[in-house]
Amino acid sequence: MSNQNLHTPNKVENLQGKSISTKTLEWVTKNTAILIIHGVGNQLPCETLDAFGRGLIKQYENKFQDKITLEHIIVPKTENNKAWYDNVIRIRNSDKNEYIDLYEYYWANYTEDKASWNDIQKWLRNVVNGAVKYYKKNEELGTVYNDNSLFFKNGKFKKGTYYWFLCIVGNVFMFYDWIRNSVMNLLFGIPYFGKLLKEYMTEFVENMQNRLANVAGDVTVYNVTDPKSKWFDIHRIIQDNAVSAIKYLIEKEIGAEGNEKLMYDSVIVAGHSLGSQIGYDALNKINLMINECEIKNYDNNGVCKLKNYENFNIENHFGGFITFGSPLDKIAFFLRENMPDKMYLRKQILDHYHDFKQRNWDITFYKEVEYLKNKMSKQKFDDINQKYYPINSSVKRFLDNIQWRNYFDEHDYISGSLDLSQFGEYRLSIQSKKIMEFYPQQLLGLR
Numbered sequence: 245m246s247n248q249n250l251h252t253p254n255k256v257e258n259l260q261g262k263s264i265s266t267k268t269l270e271w272v273t274k275n276t277a278i279l280i281i282h283g284v285g286n287q288l289p290c291e292t293l294d295a296f297g298r299g300l301i302k303q304y305e306n307k308f309q310d311k312i313t314l315e316h317i318i319v320p321k322t323e324n325n326k327a328w329y330d331n332v333i334r335i336r337n338s339d340k341n342e343y344i345d346l347y348e349y350y351w352a353n354y355t356e357d358k359a360s361w362n363d364i365q366k367w368l369r370n371v372v373n374g375a376v377k378y379y380k381k382n383e384e385l386g387t388v389y390n391d392n393s394l395f396f397k398n399g400k401f402k403k404g405t406y407y408w409f410l411c412i413v414g415n416v417f418m419f420y421d422w423i424r425n426s427v428m429n430l431l432f433g434i435p436y437f438g439k440l441l442k443e444y445m446t447e448f449v450e451n452m453q454n455r456l457a458n459v460a461g462d463v464t465v466y467n468v469t470d471p472k473s474k475w476f477d478i479h480r481i482i483q484d485n486a487v488s489a490i491k492y493l494i495e496k497e498i499g500a501e502g503n504e505k506l507m508y509d510s511v512i513v514a515g516h517s518l519g520s521q522i523g524y525d526a527l528n529k530i531n532l533m534i535n536e537c538e539i540k541n542y543d544n545n546g547v548c549k550l551k552n553y554e555n556f557n558i559e560n561h562f563g564g565f566i567t568f569g570s571p572l573d574k575i576a577f578f579l580r581e582n583m584p585d586k587m588y589l590r591k592q593i594l595d596h597y598h599d600f601k602q603r604n605w606d607i608t609f610y611k612e613v614e615y616l617k618n619k620m621s622k623q624k625f626d627d628i629n630q631k632y633y634p635i636n637s638s639v640k641r642f643l644d645n646i647q648w649r650n651y652f653d654e655h656d657y658i659s660g661s662l663d664l665s666q667f668g669e670y671r672l673s674i675q676s677k678k679i680m681e682f683y684p685q686q687l688l689g690l691r
Contacts, residue, residue, distance in 0.1 A: 274510040275342050276344045276510040349485070368416075368464075469581045483522065483529065495541065506541070515567050531642055535642075568651050573662050
Protein backbone atom coordinates (compact mmCIF):
# COMPACT_ATOMS: atom_id res chain seq x y z
CA MET A 245 0.00 0.00 0.00
CA SER A 246 1.23 3.48 -0.84
CA ASN A 247 1.76 5.98 1.96
CA GLN A 248 1.57 9.00 -0.34
CA ASN A 249 -0.93 11.62 0.88
CA LEU A 250 -2.32 9.13 3.39
CA HIS A 251 -4.23 11.66 5.46
CA THR A 252 -4.58 14.57 3.03
CA PRO A 253 -8.29 15.41 2.60
CA ASN A 254 -9.68 15.45 -0.92
CA LYS A 255 -10.47 18.90 -2.27
CA VAL A 256 -14.09 20.03 -2.20
CA GLU A 257 -15.76 22.70 -4.32
CA ASN A 258 -19.38 23.69 -3.79
CA LEU A 259 -21.17 24.02 -7.13
CA GLN A 260 -24.49 25.01 -5.59
CA GLY A 261 -25.76 28.23 -7.16
CA LYS A 262 -23.03 28.44 -9.80
CA SER A 263 -24.12 29.21 -13.33
CA ILE A 264 -22.79 27.65 -16.48
CA SER A 265 -20.93 29.74 -19.05
CA THR A 266 -20.28 28.59 -22.60
CA LYS A 267 -17.72 31.31 -23.31
CA THR A 268 -14.75 29.13 -22.34
CA LEU A 269 -16.30 25.92 -23.69
CA GLU A 270 -14.14 24.33 -26.39
CA TRP A 271 -14.57 21.24 -28.49
CA VAL A 272 -12.54 18.12 -27.68
CA THR A 273 -9.01 17.98 -29.07
CA LYS A 274 -8.93 14.16 -29.18
CA ASN A 275 -11.31 11.46 -30.33
CA THR A 276 -13.00 10.63 -27.04
CA ALA A 277 -15.00 7.65 -25.80
CA ILE A 278 -17.18 7.92 -22.69
CA LEU A 279 -18.32 4.65 -21.09
CA ILE A 280 -21.41 5.16 -18.91
CA ILE A 281 -22.18 2.55 -16.23
CA HIS A 282 -25.70 2.69 -14.78
CA GLY A 283 -26.68 2.29 -11.14
CA VAL A 284 -29.18 0.22 -9.14
CA GLY A 285 -32.84 -0.17 -9.95
CA ASN A 286 -35.05 -1.43 -12.72
CA GLN A 287 -32.89 -0.08 -15.50
CA LEU A 288 -33.52 -0.38 -19.23
CA PRO A 289 -30.76 -0.62 -21.87
CA CYS A 290 -29.56 2.84 -23.02
CA GLU A 291 -31.70 4.58 -20.38
CA THR A 292 -28.71 6.05 -18.52
CA LEU A 293 -26.92 6.77 -21.79
CA ASP A 294 -29.98 8.78 -22.85
CA ALA A 295 -30.07 10.92 -19.69
CA PHE A 296 -26.31 11.44 -19.72
CA GLY A 297 -26.15 12.17 -23.44
CA ARG A 298 -28.98 14.72 -23.47
CA GLY A 299 -27.20 16.90 -20.90
CA LEU A 300 -23.95 16.71 -22.82
CA ILE A 301 -25.58 17.55 -26.15
CA LYS A 302 -27.54 20.45 -24.65
CA GLN A 303 -24.43 22.29 -23.51
CA TYR A 304 -22.55 21.75 -26.76
CA GLU A 305 -25.56 22.89 -28.75
CA ASN A 306 -25.73 26.11 -26.69
CA LYS A 307 -22.16 26.95 -27.70
CA PHE A 308 -21.90 25.49 -31.20
CA GLN A 309 -25.33 26.31 -32.57
CA ASP A 310 -26.30 24.33 -35.68
CA LYS A 311 -22.88 22.64 -35.70
CA ILE A 312 -23.72 19.56 -33.61
CA THR A 313 -24.76 16.38 -35.42
CA LEU A 314 -25.57 12.96 -33.98
CA GLU A 315 -25.02 9.53 -35.46
CA HIS A 316 -26.19 6.14 -34.22
CA ILE A 317 -23.41 3.57 -34.74
CA ILE A 318 -23.73 -0.20 -34.41
CA VAL A 319 -20.56 -1.80 -33.05
CA PRO A 320 -20.25 -5.60 -33.46
CA LYS A 321 -18.83 -7.42 -30.43
CA THR A 322 -18.59 -10.96 -29.07
CA GLU A 323 -19.31 -12.31 -25.59
CA ASN A 324 -18.83 -15.99 -24.68
CA ASN A 325 -18.29 -16.70 -28.40
CA LYS A 326 -21.68 -15.15 -29.23
CA ALA A 327 -22.04 -12.15 -31.51
CA TRP A 328 -23.98 -9.10 -30.32
CA TYR A 329 -24.15 -5.40 -31.18
CA ASP A 330 -23.41 -2.37 -29.06
CA ASN A 331 -25.36 0.86 -29.60
CA VAL A 332 -23.17 3.97 -29.70
CA ILE A 333 -24.06 7.64 -30.09
CA ARG A 334 -21.43 9.70 -31.92
CA ILE A 335 -21.46 13.47 -31.34
CA ARG A 336 -19.78 15.55 -34.03
CA ASN A 337 -18.99 19.22 -34.54
CA SER A 338 -19.17 20.03 -38.26
CA ASP A 339 -16.22 22.43 -37.90
CA LYS A 340 -13.94 19.84 -36.27
CA ASN A 341 -12.53 16.40 -37.10
CA GLU A 342 -12.60 15.03 -33.55
CA TYR A 343 -15.72 13.37 -32.17
CA ILE A 344 -17.21 11.97 -28.94
CA ASP A 345 -18.63 8.44 -28.77
CA LEU A 346 -21.03 7.53 -25.96
CA TYR A 347 -21.10 3.88 -24.86
CA GLU A 348 -23.12 2.25 -22.08
CA TYR A 349 -22.23 -0.79 -20.03
CA TYR A 350 -25.52 -2.47 -19.10
CA TRP A 351 -25.48 -5.07 -16.30
CA ALA A 352 -28.98 -5.02 -14.69
CA ASN A 353 -30.02 -8.24 -16.44
CA TYR A 354 -27.45 -10.22 -14.45
CA THR A 355 -28.85 -9.32 -11.01
CA GLU A 356 -32.58 -9.24 -11.83
CA ASP A 357 -34.55 -11.59 -9.50
CA LYS A 358 -31.36 -13.24 -8.22
CA ALA A 359 -31.71 -12.26 -4.55
CA SER A 360 -34.93 -13.05 -2.69
CA TRP A 361 -36.39 -11.05 0.18
CA ASN A 362 -35.00 -13.61 2.65
CA ASP A 363 -31.58 -13.55 0.94
CA ILE A 364 -31.35 -9.81 1.42
CA GLN A 365 -32.39 -10.06 5.08
CA LYS A 366 -29.69 -12.65 5.76
CA TRP A 367 -27.04 -10.64 3.91
CA LEU A 368 -27.98 -7.46 5.78
CA ARG A 369 -27.75 -9.19 9.16
CA ASN A 370 -24.23 -10.39 8.28
CA VAL A 371 -23.24 -6.84 7.29
CA VAL A 372 -24.57 -5.47 10.60
CA ASN A 373 -22.79 -8.17 12.62
CA GLY A 374 -19.50 -7.33 10.91
CA ALA A 375 -19.99 -3.60 11.48
CA VAL A 376 -20.59 -4.24 15.19
CA LYS A 377 -17.60 -6.58 15.52
CA TYR A 378 -15.16 -4.23 13.79
CA TYR A 379 -16.61 -0.90 14.94
CA LYS A 380 -13.23 0.18 16.39
CA LYS A 381 -11.62 -0.10 12.96
CA ASN A 382 -14.48 1.90 11.42
CA GLU A 383 -14.12 4.57 14.10
CA GLU A 384 -10.40 4.88 13.42
CA LEU A 385 -10.90 4.85 9.64
CA GLY A 386 -13.48 7.64 9.69
CA THR A 387 -11.55 9.76 12.17
CA VAL A 388 -8.28 9.66 10.23
CA TYR A 389 -9.87 10.48 6.88
CA ASN A 390 -12.27 13.19 8.11
CA ASP A 391 -15.43 11.21 7.41
CA ASN A 392 -18.41 13.54 6.88
CA SER A 393 -21.15 10.96 7.41
CA LEU A 394 -23.83 10.98 10.12
CA PHE A 395 -21.51 8.88 12.34
CA PHE A 396 -19.02 11.72 12.82
CA LYS A 397 -19.33 15.30 14.00
CA ASN A 398 -16.41 17.74 14.17
CA GLY A 399 -14.04 14.82 13.68
CA LYS A 400 -15.47 12.79 16.58
CA PHE A 401 -17.12 9.40 16.28
CA LYS A 402 -20.77 9.28 17.41
CA LYS A 403 -20.88 5.80 18.86
CA GLY A 404 -24.55 6.02 19.90
CA THR A 405 -25.69 7.07 16.40
CA TYR A 406 -23.60 4.28 14.90
CA TYR A 407 -25.24 1.58 17.06
CA TRP A 408 -28.77 2.99 16.67
CA PHE A 409 -28.30 2.98 12.89
CA LEU A 410 -27.11 -0.63 12.91
CA CYS A 411 -29.99 -1.64 15.19
CA ILE A 412 -32.56 -0.07 12.86
CA VAL A 413 -30.99 -1.43 9.67
CA GLY A 414 -30.55 -4.89 11.16
CA ASN A 415 -34.21 -5.13 12.10
CA VAL A 416 -35.87 -3.15 9.30
CA PHE A 417 -37.04 -6.26 7.46
CA MET A 418 -38.39 -7.82 10.66
CA PHE A 419 -40.38 -4.61 11.37
CA TYR A 420 -41.62 -4.53 7.79
CA ASP A 421 -42.80 -8.17 7.94
CA TRP A 422 -44.57 -7.55 11.27
CA ILE A 423 -46.39 -4.45 9.95
CA ARG A 424 -47.32 -6.19 6.69
CA ASN A 425 -48.74 -9.25 8.47
CA SER A 426 -50.62 -7.08 11.00
CA VAL A 427 -52.24 -5.01 8.24
CA MET A 428 -53.20 -8.14 6.31
CA ASN A 429 -54.84 -9.69 9.34
CA LEU A 430 -56.80 -6.49 10.01
CA LEU A 431 -58.02 -6.39 6.41
CA PHE A 432 -59.04 -10.02 6.52
CA GLY A 433 -61.21 -9.24 9.58
CA ILE A 434 -63.36 -6.71 7.72
CA PRO A 435 -66.85 -8.18 7.13
CA TYR A 436 -67.83 -9.02 3.53
CA PHE A 437 -64.88 -7.25 1.83
CA GLY A 438 -62.01 -8.56 3.97
CA LYS A 439 -61.04 -11.50 1.79
CA LEU A 440 -61.17 -9.45 -1.42
CA LEU A 441 -59.14 -6.61 0.09
CA LYS A 442 -56.55 -9.02 1.42
CA GLU A 443 -56.10 -10.64 -2.02
CA TYR A 444 -55.73 -7.25 -3.67
CA MET A 445 -53.27 -5.95 -1.05
CA THR A 446 -51.27 -9.19 -1.13
CA GLU A 447 -50.69 -8.81 -4.86
CA PHE A 448 -49.86 -5.11 -4.49
CA VAL A 449 -47.41 -5.70 -1.62
CA GLU A 450 -45.71 -8.59 -3.41
CA ASN A 451 -45.16 -6.48 -6.52
CA MET A 452 -43.76 -3.62 -4.47
CA GLN A 453 -41.61 -6.03 -2.46
CA ASN A 454 -40.18 -7.55 -5.65
CA ARG A 455 -39.28 -4.11 -6.98
CA LEU A 456 -37.55 -3.21 -3.71
CA ALA A 457 -35.81 -6.58 -3.65
CA ASN A 458 -34.40 -5.97 -7.14
CA VAL A 459 -32.96 -2.61 -6.05
CA ALA A 460 -31.47 -3.93 -2.79
CA GLY A 461 -30.58 -7.17 -4.56
CA ASP A 462 -28.24 -5.33 -6.94
CA VAL A 463 -26.09 -4.27 -3.99
CA THR A 464 -26.40 -7.68 -2.31
CA VAL A 465 -25.45 -9.72 -5.36
CA TYR A 466 -22.53 -7.56 -6.50
CA ASN A 467 -20.96 -7.10 -3.06
CA VAL A 468 -20.13 -10.72 -2.33
CA THR A 469 -16.52 -11.56 -1.50
CA ASP A 470 -16.88 -15.26 -0.74
CA PRO A 471 -16.15 -17.42 -3.84
CA LYS A 472 -18.49 -20.06 -2.40
CA SER A 473 -21.47 -17.68 -2.57
CA LYS A 474 -24.19 -18.57 -5.08
CA TRP A 475 -23.84 -15.02 -6.44
CA PHE A 476 -20.07 -14.93 -6.84
CA ASP A 477 -20.15 -16.00 -10.49
CA ILE A 478 -22.64 -13.20 -11.21
CA HIS A 479 -20.35 -10.71 -9.48
CA ARG A 480 -17.45 -11.94 -11.58
CA ILE A 481 -19.41 -11.79 -14.86
CA ILE A 482 -20.47 -8.18 -14.16
CA GLN A 483 -16.91 -7.19 -13.33
CA ASP A 484 -15.29 -9.08 -16.23
CA ASN A 485 -17.70 -7.59 -18.75
CA ALA A 486 -17.02 -4.09 -17.41
CA VAL A 487 -13.30 -4.75 -17.84
CA SER A 488 -13.93 -5.96 -21.39
CA ALA A 489 -15.91 -2.80 -22.17
CA ILE A 490 -13.04 -0.57 -21.02
CA LYS A 491 -10.42 -2.79 -22.63
CA TYR A 492 -12.21 -2.55 -25.99
CA LEU A 493 -12.04 1.25 -25.89
CA ILE A 494 -8.34 1.51 -24.98
CA GLU A 495 -7.27 -1.23 -27.42
CA LYS A 496 -9.37 -0.29 -30.46
CA GLU A 497 -7.19 0.60 -33.45
CA ILE A 498 -7.71 2.24 -36.82
CA GLY A 499 -5.36 2.57 -39.79
CA ALA A 500 -3.40 0.27 -42.07
CA GLU A 501 -1.23 -2.54 -40.71
CA GLY A 502 2.12 -1.21 -39.61
CA ASN A 503 0.72 2.30 -39.25
CA GLU A 504 -2.04 1.68 -36.69
CA LYS A 505 -3.20 4.35 -34.29
CA LEU A 506 -5.59 4.36 -31.38
CA MET A 507 -9.21 5.00 -32.29
CA TYR A 508 -9.70 6.89 -29.02
CA ASP A 509 -6.87 8.95 -27.60
CA SER A 510 -9.01 9.73 -24.56
CA VAL A 511 -11.27 7.32 -22.66
CA ILE A 512 -13.53 8.45 -19.80
CA VAL A 513 -15.34 6.06 -17.44
CA ALA A 514 -18.48 7.49 -15.80
CA GLY A 515 -20.41 5.56 -13.13
CA HIS A 516 -23.65 6.36 -11.34
CA SER A 517 -24.53 4.88 -7.93
CA LEU A 518 -23.45 1.20 -7.83
CA GLY A 519 -22.09 1.71 -11.35
CA SER A 520 -19.32 3.79 -9.79
CA GLN A 521 -18.21 0.74 -7.77
CA ILE A 522 -18.31 -1.45 -10.87
CA GLY A 523 -16.22 1.12 -12.76
CA TYR A 524 -13.81 1.42 -9.83
CA ASP A 525 -13.32 -2.35 -9.64
CA ALA A 526 -12.86 -2.59 -13.40
CA LEU A 527 -10.15 0.09 -13.42
CA ASN A 528 -8.39 -1.76 -10.60
CA LYS A 529 -8.41 -4.90 -12.78
CA ILE A 530 -7.14 -2.90 -15.78
CA ASN A 531 -4.17 -1.80 -13.65
CA LEU A 532 -3.39 -5.44 -12.79
CA MET A 533 -3.60 -6.38 -16.48
CA ILE A 534 -1.13 -3.64 -17.41
CA ASN A 535 1.26 -5.04 -14.80
CA GLU A 536 1.04 -8.42 -16.56
CA CYS A 537 1.31 -6.92 -20.09
CA GLU A 538 -2.25 -8.06 -20.91
CA ILE A 539 -3.38 -4.79 -22.51
CA LYS A 540 -2.74 -4.63 -26.24
CA ASN A 541 -0.24 -1.95 -27.38
CA TYR A 542 1.06 -1.37 -23.84
CA ASP A 543 4.12 -2.80 -22.12
CA ASN A 544 4.20 -3.76 -18.44
CA ASN A 545 5.32 -0.24 -17.53
CA GLY A 546 2.14 1.21 -18.99
CA VAL A 547 3.91 2.78 -22.01
CA CYS A 548 2.26 2.67 -25.44
CA LYS A 549 4.23 0.66 -28.03
CA LEU A 550 2.57 2.05 -31.16
CA LYS A 551 4.57 4.11 -33.61
CA ASN A 552 4.15 7.90 -33.19
CA TYR A 553 3.02 7.45 -29.55
CA GLU A 554 6.32 8.24 -27.86
CA ASN A 555 5.90 9.31 -24.21
CA PHE A 556 2.21 8.27 -24.30
CA ASN A 557 1.31 6.10 -21.32
CA ILE A 558 -1.86 4.59 -19.92
CA GLU A 559 -2.47 7.57 -17.62
CA ASN A 560 -2.51 9.83 -20.70
CA HIS A 561 -5.02 7.49 -22.34
CA PHE A 562 -7.60 7.78 -19.57
CA GLY A 563 -9.25 11.19 -19.73
CA GLY A 564 -10.85 10.67 -16.34
CA PHE A 565 -13.03 8.69 -13.96
CA ILE A 566 -16.33 10.41 -13.11
CA THR A 567 -18.68 9.29 -10.33
CA PHE A 568 -22.19 10.52 -9.47
CA GLY A 569 -23.99 9.69 -6.24
CA SER A 570 -21.30 7.15 -5.44
CA PRO A 571 -21.63 4.90 -2.35
CA LEU A 572 -17.96 3.82 -2.49
CA ASP A 573 -17.12 5.16 0.98
CA LYS A 574 -20.13 3.47 2.59
CA ILE A 575 -19.24 0.23 0.81
CA ALA A 576 -15.69 0.46 2.12
CA PHE A 577 -16.94 1.41 5.59
CA PHE A 578 -19.48 -1.40 5.98
CA LEU A 579 -18.82 -4.01 3.28
CA ARG A 580 -15.05 -4.30 3.05
CA GLU A 581 -13.70 -7.68 4.06
CA ASN A 582 -12.47 -7.30 7.63
CA MET A 583 -10.28 -9.90 9.29
CA PRO A 584 -8.17 -10.28 12.46
CA ASP A 585 -4.66 -8.81 12.36
CA LYS A 586 -3.19 -12.28 12.86
CA MET A 587 -4.20 -13.02 9.24
CA TYR A 588 -1.53 -10.54 8.19
CA LEU A 589 -0.56 -12.36 4.98
CA ARG A 590 -4.11 -12.50 3.59
CA LYS A 591 -4.81 -8.92 4.68
CA GLN A 592 -1.82 -7.55 2.77
CA ILE A 593 -2.45 -9.76 -0.28
CA LEU A 594 -6.00 -8.42 -0.66
CA ASP A 595 -4.91 -4.81 -0.11
CA HIS A 596 -2.20 -5.14 -2.78
CA TYR A 597 -4.71 -6.69 -5.17
CA HIS A 598 -7.41 -4.01 -4.64
CA ASP A 599 -5.38 -0.81 -4.59
CA PHE A 600 -6.63 1.54 -7.33
CA LYS A 601 -6.38 4.99 -5.66
CA GLN A 602 -7.07 3.26 -2.34
CA ARG A 603 -5.79 4.69 0.91
CA ASN A 604 -4.71 2.48 3.80
CA TRP A 605 -7.96 1.31 5.41
CA ASP A 606 -6.49 -0.50 8.39
CA ILE A 607 -4.69 2.40 10.04
CA THR A 608 -3.14 0.76 13.12
CA PHE A 609 -2.10 -2.35 11.20
CA TYR A 610 -0.23 -0.39 8.55
CA LYS A 611 1.39 1.90 11.10
CA GLU A 612 2.84 -1.26 12.61
CA VAL A 613 3.85 -2.52 9.15
CA GLU A 614 5.80 0.69 8.46
CA TYR A 615 7.43 0.48 11.88
CA LEU A 616 8.51 -3.10 11.22
CA LYS A 617 9.86 -2.22 7.77
CA ASN A 618 12.07 0.43 9.34
CA LYS A 619 13.10 -1.92 12.14
CA MET A 620 13.97 -4.75 9.74
CA SER A 621 16.15 -2.42 7.67
CA LYS A 622 18.34 -1.82 10.72
CA GLN A 623 18.49 -5.32 12.25
CA LYS A 624 19.04 -8.85 11.12
CA PHE A 625 15.80 -10.58 10.22
CA ASP A 626 16.35 -13.43 12.70
CA ASP A 627 16.86 -11.03 15.60
CA ILE A 628 13.36 -9.55 15.36
CA ASN A 629 10.53 -10.92 17.47
CA GLN A 630 7.23 -9.70 16.02
CA LYS A 631 3.61 -10.68 15.42
CA TYR A 632 3.66 -10.35 11.63
CA TYR A 633 5.87 -9.36 8.75
CA PRO A 634 5.34 -6.74 6.04
CA ILE A 635 5.03 -7.79 2.39
CA ASN A 636 6.45 -5.69 -0.41
CA SER A 637 3.99 -5.46 -3.29
CA SER A 638 5.13 -6.10 -6.87
CA VAL A 639 2.00 -4.38 -8.24
CA LYS A 640 2.73 -1.00 -9.81
CA ARG A 641 -0.03 1.59 -9.51
CA PHE A 642 -0.24 3.08 -12.99
CA LEU A 643 -3.62 4.78 -12.66
CA ASP A 644 -3.24 6.72 -9.41
CA ASN A 645 -2.85 10.05 -11.20
CA ILE A 646 -5.78 9.87 -13.58
CA GLN A 647 -8.35 12.58 -13.06
CA TRP A 648 -11.23 11.56 -10.76
CA ARG A 649 -14.18 13.84 -10.12
CA ASN A 650 -16.95 12.82 -7.75
CA TYR A 651 -20.28 14.63 -7.64
CA PHE A 652 -22.63 14.30 -4.70
CA ASP A 653 -25.32 15.99 -2.68
CA GLU A 654 -23.95 17.05 0.71
CA HIS A 655 -27.28 16.01 2.30
CA ASP A 656 -27.09 12.48 0.91
CA TYR A 657 -25.79 10.22 3.71
CA ILE A 658 -25.57 7.16 1.46
CA SER A 659 -23.83 8.62 -1.57
CA GLY A 660 -21.90 11.48 -0.04
CA SER A 661 -18.32 12.67 -0.27
CA LEU A 662 -15.55 10.16 -0.91
CA ASP A 663 -12.75 10.36 1.64
CA LEU A 664 -11.36 6.82 1.69
CA SER A 665 -9.93 7.02 -1.83
CA GLN A 666 -7.04 9.19 -2.93
CA PHE A 667 -8.03 11.81 -5.51
CA GLY A 668 -4.62 13.47 -5.59
CA GLU A 669 -4.61 16.97 -7.07
CA TYR A 670 -8.04 16.72 -8.63
CA ARG A 671 -11.12 18.20 -7.09
CA LEU A 672 -13.97 16.57 -5.24
CA SER A 673 -17.08 18.60 -6.00
CA ILE A 674 -20.42 18.94 -4.23
CA GLN A 675 -23.36 18.17 -6.45
CA SER A 676 -25.68 20.91 -7.55
CA LYS A 677 -29.38 20.04 -7.66
CA LYS A 678 -29.05 20.71 -11.41
CA ILE A 679 -25.84 18.77 -11.93
CA MET A 680 -26.72 17.88 -15.53
CA GLU A 681 -26.36 21.57 -16.41
CA PHE A 682 -22.64 21.42 -15.68
CA TYR A 683 -21.86 19.48 -18.83
CA PRO A 684 -19.45 19.06 -20.40
CA GLN A 685 -16.05 20.61 -19.49
CA GLN A 686 -16.99 21.64 -15.96
CA LEU A 687 -18.22 18.11 -15.32
CA LEU A 688 -16.01 15.82 -17.36
CA GLY A 689 -12.91 17.91 -17.88
CA LEU A 690 -13.18 17.19 -21.60
CA ARG A 691 -10.28 18.55 -23.57
